[in-house]
């Protein structure tokens with residue numbers, strides 16, 4: 001077992017490594033986080049339109065330093081994918097920002113994060129991946145669907161079936177989705193269309209069942225087709241929760257949607273339902289952008305909720 005308590009005064013370097021265990025076991029299923037980057041990057045007042053400077057200041061005492069950098073006051077945000085081993089198959093959930101992508105945002109523009117190397121360190125070659133799931137089609141969840149080879153975007157995982165929801169595809173191909181793509185850089189064209197053209201995509205429903213342990217759970221609002229990936233095995237339960245929330249501030253203030261939410265009201269409804277459903281149940285939740293070690297538990301706190309990191313998790317050596 002590893003001591004997973006964070007240092008009291010961490011320095012938030014780019015893609016820092018705090019030495020957390022990245023693997024979790026849920027019955028017969030294992031989940032491993034593969035972090036692309038993690039640092040203080042988002043101003044909570046810009047991310048959360050309903051937040052006020054007073055409320056942000058009031059919460060700093062518990063938010064810093066784990067979730068918020070006390071100096072810059074920026075939220076610490078992780079970009080990561082999740083490798084799930086289930087029933088002999090390798091399933092990758094979310095594929096981060098990606099390398100060499102032409103993006104509007106400077107911190108995504110033409111970056112080379114080397115995430116594929118980290119995936120290999122986790123024992124997974126791209127050819128080994130059986131399924132790729134994108135919780136939704138935002139720029140930071142689809143990037144490694146493709147990689148650049150001789151000036152062309154080709155599928156990174158040539159032997160995988162990419163399980164993408166029909167609802168998400170239809171939305172981003174419609175007029176309604178266009179402004180989001182224009183604002184970010186057309187990531188559909190370089191990160192999703194090439195896998196569709198290669199015939200690797202199965203468009204599935206938002207309640208898709210992958211195997212005896214894994215199924216999708218629809219949580220619309222942030223985007224219309226946002227799904228969580230729920231894992232049930234041997235009485236244990238976990239959910240890779242995508243962007244149903246971005247910061248534990250949204251446990252305390254479940255009504256705070258982000259400015260990235262396509263439908264702020266529906267996002268609020270889904271977040272409340274998510275928090276209600278999973279609070280005090282022992283379900284290990286992985287909100288995509290929570291800083292390391294990411295996984296934790298939702299607890300009821302009066303009318304609202306709080307988030308508690310999972311205690312020391314088993315390393316892979318402990319998993320037999």
Ligand SMILES: [Zn+2]
Nearest residue numbers: 138140243288
């Ligand atoms: Zn995201």
